[in-house]
Amino acid sequence: ISVYALLALGNAAFAAVRDIAGRKVSAEVPGMIVAISAVLVVLVGSGAAHLVSEQWMMPEGRHLLLIAGAGLFLIFGHFFIFMAYRVGPTSAVAPFYYCFTVWAVISGLLVFGQFPNALAVCGILLVMVSGLVIVSLDERKRRLAMVA
DSSP: OOHHHHHHHHHHHHHHHHHHHHHHSOTTSOHHHHHHHHHHHHHHHHHHHHHHHOOOOOOOHHHHHHHHHHHHHHHHHHHHHHHHHHHSOHHHHHHHHHHHHHHHHHHIIIIIOOOOOHHHHHHHHHHHHHHHHHHHHHHHHHHHHHHO
16 A cells, blocks of 8 residues: 555545534634644644655745635635634535546646546546435435424
8 A cells, every 4th residue: 555545544434534523513712713723733734744655845935925814724624614614514524625636637637737637537436426415314214204
């Protein structure tokens, strides 16, 4: 198994833990504290992953600004997803997660001029369809429980 496959698997596992733990956080804890905590975990994790495969190079000033901007977007992304999970049912919030995949493909096209290969497209579709099936089954179960 590739180191990169293990990193992707670890990323998925930590994202799931983050979402499950986020549902258990007390309403008294400010959402921004949770978001910044999540981003700090991402920072430590990506730093450790970077050591596995790359050699450190100090970014130039403009790159540091881009990294800081990406960090702000990451914080606000975590904040809004966390707040959505806090106030809405998972079945209503989860489908929006699949927008990330669409935006990742669009960003890959615009920034890098790359489109996912056939295997990646199959994987993306598998993940998206399975997630949507789970959400629809959850919604169906919820509706049946309301009727009963």
